[in-house]
Amino acid sequence: MIADINRYLPFAEALRCALDGERPALSWLVPLLTCAEADAPALYRAAEAVRAAHVGDDVHLRGLIEISNYCRRDCAYCGVRRGHEGVVRYRLSPDEIVETAQHIQALGYRTVVMQSGEDMWFTAERMAEVIRRIKATTDLAVTLSLGERDAETYRQWREAGADRYLLRIETTDPALFAALHPDDDLEERKACLYTLRELGFQLGSGVMVGLPGQTPEILAGDVIWLHELGAEMLGVGPFIPHPATPLGDAAGGTVEATLRLVAVLRLVFPYAHLPATTAMGSLHPQGRERALQAGANVLMPNITPPRVRGHYALYPGKVFPGDDAVAARAQIIAHIDAIGRTVSDGHGHVRRVACQEEMKDAHTE
Ligand code: SF4
Numbered sequence: 001m002i003a004d005i006n007r008y009l010p011f012a013e014a015l016r017c018a019l020d021g022e023r024p025a026l027s028w029l030v031p032l033l034t035c036a037e038a039d040a041p042a043l044y045r046a047a048e049a050v051r052a053a054h055v056g057d058d059v060h061l062r063g064l065i066e067i068s069n070y071c072r073r074d075c076a077y078c079g080v081r082r083g084h085e086g087v088v089r090y091r092l093s094p095d096e097i098v099e100t101a102q103h104i105q106a107l108g109y110r111t112v113v114m115q116s117g118e119d120m121w122f123t124a125e126r127m128a129e130v131i132r133r134i135k136a137t138t139d140l141a142v143t144l145s146l147g148e149r150d151a152e153t154y155r156q157w158r159e160a161g162a163d164r165y166l167l168r169i170e171t172t173d174p175a176l177f178a179a180l181h182p183d184d185d186l187e188e189r190k191a192c193l194y195t196l197r198e199l200g201f202q203l204g205s206g207v208m209v210g211l212p213g214q215t216p217e218i219l220a221g222d223v224i225w226l227h228e229l230g231a232e233m234l235g236v237g238p239f240i241p242h243p244a245t246p247l248g249d250a251a252g253g254t255v256e257a258t259l260r261l262v263a264v265l266r267l268v269f270p271y272a273h274l275p276a277t278t279a280m281g282s283l284h285p286q287g288r289e290r291a292l293q294a295g296a297n298v299l300m301p302n303i304t305p306p307r308v309r310g311h312y313a314l315y316p317g318k319v320f321p322g323d324d325a326v327a328a329r330a331q332i333i334a335h336i337d338a339i340g341r342t343v344s345d346g347h348g349h350v351r352r353v354a355c356q357e358e359m360k361d362a363h364t365e
Helices: 011-019 026-033 040-055 094-107 124-137 151-160 174-180 186-198 216-229 255-268 278-283 287-292 325-338 352-364
Strands: 058-061 063-068 111-116 141-145 164-166 202-205
Touching: 011 026, 011 040, 011 255, 026 216, 026 255, 040 255, 058 325, 063 094, 094 111, 094 124, 094 325, 111 164, 124 141, 124 151, 141 202, 151 186, 174 186, 186 202, 186 216, 202 216, 216 255, 255 278, 255 287, 278 287
Parallel strands: 063 111, 111 141, 141 164, 164 202
Antiparallel strands: none
């Protein structure tokens, strides 16, 4: 898409559109996503005001278990893609996953997130049993991030008790999606998200920032599509090139561009849960704190057993909390305290009714 500068509003007018709750449009999304360094603090302040007004000062902590790095796919940017033979593959057993979830509860977390490559060893029934066991022995909210599956599988996992599902679209541009995902289909991934929404999962998606060939217009188009989808959790991070992938020599995304997107998402989705992603912390020592100060309100500490933790390397330089999970949690809480925020003691479910009302209000103005 060719940028036409005349289509876009000046920064101050664009920010006003966002604060007025206007339906997302390229005319104001692009100027915010590409705003000058001098304008960025105003964008972050606006996002923080919306964040404080709608979801408060709480930061929700989700305990993350990376349950398997086996994957049937070959995404061009991913360090654990099927074709990367240098990866040490691992898969946690159902017993180990359930025990780790129980440990997560004992540490004080209220949500477990189970993430993996598209590992078909975890059949619908196997995974449903894991979910049932976690639900029977803990009070945790259960989030899944296990990739694309058929509708029947999603249904079984939902019936087993899973509350939320994260499936990033990564990009909604058909040509870019096809270039990045040689064995995947954009329409199929969208269909998965529609199915998850129909099944009543709290729905998470998101994109990568700084992909080769990605333009501000494409990124703005992603925001518009995510809004139409009604995503309730939005995870975004910079693209960090992995040297053992076809994109190993690409430039990669920046913290600054990602922060602008985090802030824009907060303005467009006032009630959503927005994680300050690990990729932000991997690219900059204060990346996650800066995201929390640009509209984000979720952190996902990695509680994967230390013996396998280093093998889930989607990108290089990934940061981990220390092996002592108690000390790591205390350190995370200290960081949250230091920026004047509080740690949520609830499950941190999406405020669905409020979110729908907010969208209706925005659309009728
Ligand atoms: S991004 Fe996900 S689906 Fe793609 S290769 Fe990596 S783990 Fe597999």
